[in-house]
Amino acid sequence: MRRATLMLGGWGLWVGVWAVTLWIWGEATVPLIAFGSAAATAALAAGYLLVSAPEPDPPRTLADSSAAPPLIAAGIVLVCNGLAFGLWLVLTGAEVAAFGLGLLIAELRRERAR
């Protein structure tokens, strides 16, 4: 865990150093923001690893199959398409996604009860 933190943190620092170089060189704002965000994302990920539990995860329950992901994805894709085709498709997509989420919750509760 520590080494992974070092890798991610070091990577963020490396991107950050280049961002500072760019800033010294006097580049416009947009690239600096994009750059800084990438460095910050890496630093945040490293920070998360540092504070998260160092012990191995508890044994996982692995489901063999699940109908929730395709339903949720279909819902999201329909909602996105609805932005081009109209509110009716947004609402249909939202219903499908909500149904998928409900299914996911039911699946997770069933697994936890086992």
Added chain:
Amino acid sequence: MSTLAEPAPRVGPLEWVLATDHKRVAARTFALAFVFFIASGVLALLMRSELAQPGLQIMSTDTYNQLFTMHGSGMVYLVVTPLAMALGLYFVPLQVGAADVAAPRLASLGFWLYAGGGLTMYSGFLTAGGAGKAGWTAFYPLSGEQASPGTGMDMWIVGVVCAVAGMLLVAAMILLTLIRHRAPQMSITRIPPFCWTMFFTCAMTVAAFPILIVAMGLLFADRHLGPVFDTPGGPATYQHLFWFYGHPVVYVMFFPFLGVVAEVVATFSRRRLFGYPALILGLFAFTGLSMTVWAHHMFATGQVNNQYYSLTSTTLAIPAGIEYFDVIATMIGGVILLRTSMLFALGFLGLFLIGGLTGIIIGSPPLDYHVHDTYFIVAHFHYTLFGGSLMGGFAAAYYWLPKATGFLLRESLGKLNFALLFVGVNLTFFPMFLLGYDGMQRRVADYSPDAGLTTNNMLATIGAFVIALGILTFIVNVVVSMRRREPAGDDPWQGQTLEWATTSPPPRLNFAALPPIRSYAPLLDLRERRGEGG
């Protein structure tokens, strides 16, 4: 006569579609990416047929615009990136001794979002105005409502968002698997080279892909809600946002295949990979630098700091050189076996080198001004993406398909596959360097018969059909090999990493037991301890 491999237990279509096992999600991704590969390839053949001779022969310029847009965006968003992620999704858990990927349902959701996105992008062809037609970059104002009206362009934007978000989810799950789900003895400094390439690939994906989603969201808002980029400096801002994704994605499409090639070369040279720590440090530097070079795509806009981006772009040659040196040094003194996957790995090294070296040329602003937006650029990135990534992809297919399916592919057909692709790639893309240098613009459906461009265009078109023949040979090979089912066994190549310690195909939770892990190559360690050598 060879014996038959045990066929895998039959799985119903519904079970296959709903499976969350990382291997099945990855297999679905492979299959769909291959379908999109064929579709985008057919579009390329149509375009090359149009360009074989001057004049408009088989399509209008508007149709041509749709075709090059869907070819380019199909290959980047729906083929090479998903293929790279599918490789990681299948083999990272196996190589680090994990039972499955982190959060398998989220990985599955990633696949379905990608599938929905791809379908949406291609469905644009069914709309009245046709599919997206602003190129794979969708530069503003060309992609704005005025220049590209119609639902097809909207569907393209929405499709890209869904496909990219899907791959972002998959990448995040692979990264989490590498960080949190390694086998107890598999410290991060013992993960195999392929896993390292996936580590950096996924880190880059997590940092860069959200920016594209934001850019596409803003573009959609610009088209429907009012000006976002239609301001002074707006188009340049769009380009910054796009290329902040667009350049790292080149490495997302390269690193995993570099990892595959490193493993294939080590296995078929019967040697441990030379300079493992240098390879990782090289990747580390490569990844950081690759996020600093995006605006070299904007040299000609006159709105970026050319010296800075030229410096960072040229500096990329250093880590690239380290990777190349490591892989080549691995072969020195080794017992080199020229199996099909090794041939593809060597092809990758040769062709990507041409792509990389021409990258140094266009990393220099004065030279870039001359060839900007010409076929020179098209040749450059096809040498990196087709010559590089897809050669690496085929190396992976011949190396790892026996593990995934339990049967070997035919070597003779494999070598024919390699020969056709190698000849086809060079015949198609090398003339494009000459065309670009002579001033042929990219994204044009026609050119003057007096411009002296006809011969090279004809050669490129013939080459494209040779590539198609090569791909057809691969499909025939898979079909023939599936029917003959020559058993692969657990470790047909004397592999070095953990995936070869389990059955072919691997069981649901991957391993019954793990061998001791003392380096990135536990199976090679075992053989060396038993005195069997490399």
